[in-house]
Amino acid sequence: MIKVLLASLTQTDVCDLLGSAASRCEVVRVSGAGQARRRLADDSFSLLIVNSPLEDELGAELAIQAAERTSAGVLLLVRQGIYAMAEDKLRPYGVVVLQKPFNAADAARASQLLLATSARLRNMKKVTLKLRGQIEELKVIYRAKCVLMQYLGMSEEEAHKYIERTAMESRRSRFEVAMDVIKTYEG
DSSP, X not given: OEEXXXXXXXXXXXXXXXXXXXXXXXXXXXXXXXXXXHHHHHSOOSEEEEESSOSSSOSHHHHHHHHHHOSOEEEEEEEGGGHHHHHHHHGGGTOEEEEESOOHXXXXXXXXXXXXHHHHHHHHHHHHHHHHHHHHHHHHHHHHHHHHHHHHOOXXXXXXXXXXXXXXXXXXXXXXXXXXXXHHHHO
């Protein structure tokens, strides 16, 4: 299920905005930017649609904050008079701006693009977190090798083999063995 946050003072037909994806979406509606910020902080959304103006601001600042702080795609709907200015201001943040009244097909295409981009960002974030974890594990293992070299006079190769062999024999990860080495000698 795709989660969509719709910030709008008026009843907006989500089907026009989401096209064929509307049936796969759970839509949460709010009327103000403050409410939207709270919901964005508490939950993960794939798409934020801001129908400007909102009850407490125009919506551009909300769009910028959401684009900078979340992986949600951001679509801002604005009236004709401010479209060019809003589009110029928000383009660098990756916010898609549509002029009201909008063509339903264009809105659906923009929403689909934003949903796909949001999915890619979430996947990239998962990969980044996994890689950071692996880097942290390697740092601990390297630190354990240094400890073995310092306290037991092992060479780097001997320390490496010791950690590998102990991990294999005890059926634990190299990280767990490294943590034990560090606790034993520096604990």
